[in-house]
Amino acid sequence: MTQETPQWRPKLKDIADQEELFTSGQRLCAGCPAGSMARMAMHALPRPKNTIVSQATGCLEVASTIYPYTAWRVPWMHSLFENAPANASGIEAAYKARKRQGLEDDIPDLLVFSGDGSGFDIGVQAASGAIERRHNFLYIIYDNQAYQNTGIQRSGATPKYAWTTTSEVGKAVPGKPTWKKPIALVYAAHDPEYCATASVYHWRDFMMKVRKGMEKQGPAVIVVLAPCHRNWRYPEELGMKMAKLAVETCFNPLWEYDGETRTYTMSAPSMQFVKDPSKKKPIEEWLEPQGRFRHLFRPTRRDDLIQDFQNLVDEDWEFIKRLTEM
Amino acid sequence: MKPMPAKQILMGINGDEAVAYAAKHALVDVCAAYPITPQTIIVEKFAEFVANGEVETEFVRVESEHSALSACLGASAAGARTFTASAANGIELMHEVIFLTSSIRQPVVMAVADRSPSGPINIHGDQTVSLAQRDTGWIMIYCENSQEAYDSTLQAFRIGEHPDVQLPVMTMLDGFVLTHTLENVYLLKDADAHKFVGRRQPMMITIDGKQVPLKLDPKTPITIGPLQLFDYYMESKLQHSEAMEKARPVVTQINNEWAQLTGRKYGDGYLQPFKVTDADAVILTTGSSAGTARFVTRQLRAQGKKVGLLKLRTFRPFPDKKIAKLLADVPVVGIFERTHTTGSLGGPLFNEVRSALYDLDTRPTILGYYGGLGGRDVTPDHFRTIYKELLKIKDTGKSPRNPIKYITVRK
Numbered sequence: 137m138t139q140e141t142p143q144w145r146p147k148l149k150d151i152a153d154q155e156e157l158f159t160s161g162q163r164l165c166a167g168c169p170a171g172s173m174a175r176m177a178m179h180a181l182p183r184p185k186n187t188i189v190s191q192a193t194g195c196l197e198v199a200s201t202i203y204p205y206t207a208w209r210v211p212w213m214h215s216l217f218e219n220a221p222a223n224a225s226g227i228e229a230a231y232k233a234r235k236r237q238g239l240e241d242d243i244p245d246l247l248v249f250s251g252d253g254s255g256f257d258i259g260v261q262a263a264s265g266a267i268e269r270r271h272n273f274l275y276i277i278y279d280n281q282a283y284q285n286t287g288i289q290r291s292g293a294t295p296k297y298a299w300t301t302t303s304e305v306g307k308a309v310p311g312k313p314t315w316k317k318p319i320a321l322v323y324a325a326h327d328p329e330y331c332a333t334a335s336v337y338h339w340r341d342f343m344m345k346v347r348k349g350m351e352k353q354g355p356a357v358i359v360v361l362a363p364c365h366r367n368w369r370y371p372e373e374l375g376m377k378m379a380k381l382a383v384e385t386c387f388n389p390l391w392e393y394d395g396e397t398r399t400y401t402m403s404a405p406s407m408q409f410v411k412d413p414s415k416k417k418p419i420e421e422w423l424e425p426q427g428r429f430r431h432l433f434r435p436t437r438r439d440d441l442i443q444d445f446q447n448l449v450d451e452d453w454e455f456i457k458r459l460t461e462m
Numbered sequence: 463m464k465p466m467p468a469k470q471i472l473m474g475i476n477g478d479e480a481v482a483y484a485a486k487h488a489l490v491d492v493c494a495a496y497p498i499t500p501q502t503i504i505v506e507k508f509a510e511f512v513a514n515g516e517v518e519t520e521f522v523r524v525e526s527e528h529s530a531l532s533a534c535l536g537a538s539a540a541g542a543r544t545f546t547a548s549a550a551n552g553i554e555l556m557h558e559v560i561f562l563t564s565s566i567r568q569p570v571v572m573a574v575a576d577r578s579p580s581g582p583i584n585i586h587g588d589q590t591v592s593l594a595q596r597d598t599g600w601i602m603i604y605c606e607n608s609q610e611a612y613d614s615t616l617q618a619f620r621i622g623e624h625p626d627v628q629l630p631v632m633t634m635l636d637g638f639v640l641t642h643t644l645e646n647v648y649l650l651k652d653a654d655a656h657k658f659v660g661r662r663q664p665m666m667i668t669i670d671g672k673q674v675p676l677k678l679d680p681k682t683p684i685t686i687g688p689l690q691l692f693d694y695y696m697e698s699k700l701q702h703s704e705a706m707e708k709a710r711p712v713v714t715q716i717n718n719e720w721a722q723l724t725g726r727k728y729g730d731g732y733l734q735p736f737k738v739t740d741a742d743a744v745i746l747t748t749g750s751s752a753g754t755a756r757f758v759t760r761q762l763r764a765q766g767k768k769v770g771l772l773k774l775r776t777f778r779p780f781p782d783k784k785i786a787k788l789l790a791d792v793p794v795v796g797i798f799e800r801t802h803t804t805g806s807l808g809g810p811l812f813n814e815v816r817s818a819l820y821d822l823d824t825r826p827t828i829l830g831y832y833g834g835l836g837g838r839d840v841t842p843d844h845f846r847t848i849y850k851e852l853l854k855i856k857d858t859g860k861s862p863r864n865p866i867k868y869i870t871v872r873k
């Protein structure tokens with residue numbers, strides 16, 4: 137694949153000078169990576185003064201707009217849990233119609249945020265429809281692997297064996313019985329203009345992807361893994377480390393789909409594990425520090441389950457490697 | 463037909479087409495809709511207008527009714543005039559968004575081609591689903607015929623967008639009886655219609671001492687749809703209720719303006735009494751059934767029977783005081799409703815009307831009739847039967863122990 141235009145590469149220095157559009161004072165948990173995700177995304181906007189955000193119900197929403205306060209310095213709308221892309225379709229339609237009538241001179245960029253609840257489960261229909269209709273928006277799904285806002289219930293993003301309050305760990309059942317949905321591939325299969333996976337740890341990779349997704353004329357989707365210490369049960373200061381390990385174990389392979397060339401490409405942070413497979417860490421290193429997987433290690437170590445988890449990760453990883461081969 | 467102040471165009475169209483013409487005349491910016499019988503003709507006709515370049519509307523062909531109203535909501539929050547239409551299962555699917563639209567105070571207009579709820583699955587008409595939306599905080603208007611469907615749909619934009627109101631409006635037309643039946647309908651000329659509806663003007667609000675439009679606009683960023691818990695939620699509800707109260711005179715005012723423009727007037731916008739004043743027995747009903755009931759009322763009056771009809775047009779805001787005034791001296795009232803409720807004393811129409819009459823010194827005897835469910839034909843005989851029963855009660859002074867009846871049902 138050839139690179140046509142020089143890519144925007146964010147520098148910390150430049151970002152520090154930019155206005156915060158997702159501001160402090162919001163009430164996410166201390167150390168919540170979803171907040172970092174939102175902040176990074178807003179710093180990566182190509183037209184920060186000309187962007188509208190549509191937001192699905194979830195942690196990021198409830199924590200950022202507790203009336204009469206708001207953390208958003210852009211026009212922002214929350215409507216429901218499962219309809220943020222449909223809501224955005226209407227916002228775009230309004231501007232399109234009014235521009236055609238000479239009542240507006242510009243159609244703002246549209247950014248949609250949701251958690252894995254909407255992005256993987258209840259809102260797939262609305263997102264699928266909005267992509268098929270080719271609305272011009274970037275849909276960022278921050279994946280913290282459960283319905284955290286409502287008290288840590290399992291979602292289609294919850295991995296096998298993970299504890300949640302609806303995939304309890306007991307004598308009979310060791311947590312969630314099934315693997316997570318490959319939702320980014322599902323959206324990529326819609327052939328949007330752009331689709332990618334990302335990690336909150338790899339901030340530059342994520343921000344460049346946001347920029348790309350926003351600049352495309354048409355639908356774009358990014359699924360970004362954002363750990364949650366309330367559910368994953370790691371010390372709250374280790375959020376970024378957990379995100380990093382998810383990439384290093386290849387649990388969270390970072391890749392891009394380009395709608396123009398219809399190709400998948402492995403992103404730089406994951407590429408190193410293709411080049412040198414010995415760098416790929418065993419999944420245990422990611423599982424062990426997380427309380428939601430505690431039963432795989434204590435009171436007795438369950439090698440069978442850990443191995444099963446490793447196999448599932450490896451299968452996915454091999455699949456993504458094949459997909460991104462050129 | 464009375465002389466018409468504005469020259470109008472007479473067309474042979476069905477109720478759905480009449481609504482589509484109204485949406486066209488209303489200069490709708492965004493229409494998002496999903497097909498369902500018996501509403502489908504509305505979106506098909508509107509798609510035709512779009513295809514022929516007859517409208518400047520952005521038509522979003524969504525993948526569900528939930529998304530239809532969600533798209534309208536987003537578009538409306540971005541300042542657009544929006545329209546959608548649906549029926550039965552579609553309305554039920556969008557129920558969540560119906561509540562939200564009114565509480566976010568977006569004046570979306572929605573036509574409801576009334577159809578029975580599933581199940582058993584049935585595509586024909588009754589008003590159970592639309593009346594089940596009675597607590598969603600929308601203005602609700604029931605139409606008797608296709609002409610009224612056209613008229614009310616155009617009025618709906620003016621009512622909902624009125625600065626004192628800012629609420630969504632539902633206009634109901636009975637499935638098949640109106641949606642699929644050809645009638646003569648007078649349509650305004652484009653220019654006259656446009657003059658009547660104008661363009662939507664955004665509400666202005668004050669933020670940090672500055673006047674900004676209440677819409678999603680990058681020039682003046684605002685947050686729409688924040689979280690409100692126990693500390694503010696009730697105040698929002700009160701404001702919503704106040705807006706609905708302020709809509710009361712607006713419904714009448716727009717109805718009067720419409721009368722001046724077109725020569726057509728629907729009572730005071732809420733109720734159309736026919737021979738009620740000296741009546742011994744009155745039937746209250748809504749929608750297309752009112753036409754059939756009026757026909758029977760006229761016949762019976764010609765035979766010297768003192769019967770009257772009270773057609774209810776606007777269900778929200780509910781004209782409780784007006785109803786009480788009109789029915790204060792009527793001995794027996796029968797409420798005919800094409801809805802079905804179980805486990806309660808009568809349907810929503812019966813309940814609301816009965817409650818409206820509670821404060822009268824002498825209350826009429828009130829009976830409730832369920833009928834016309836699932837599209838079962840509502841015939842003149844329905845109303846002959848009802849009037850006969852009501853008059854008998856008046857004459858004998860004996861009312862039945864159970865005031866709720868089914869009409870034309872096999873046991």
Ligand SMILES: Cc1ncc(C[n+]2csc(CCOP(=O)(O)OP(=O)(O)O)c2C)c(N)n1
Pocket residue numbers: 170193194195196217218250251252253254255280282283284285286291
């Ligand atoms: C239709 C509907 N069903 C259920 C809910 C309750 N609910 C609100 S947020 C949420 C989960 C959100 O999970 P996710 O999208 O993963 O975001 P997170 O809170 O984890 O950031 C649920 C189940 C709702 N608001 N609407």
Ligand SMILES: [Mg+2]
Pocket residue numbers: 251252253278279280281282283284285
């Ligand atoms: Mg989540």
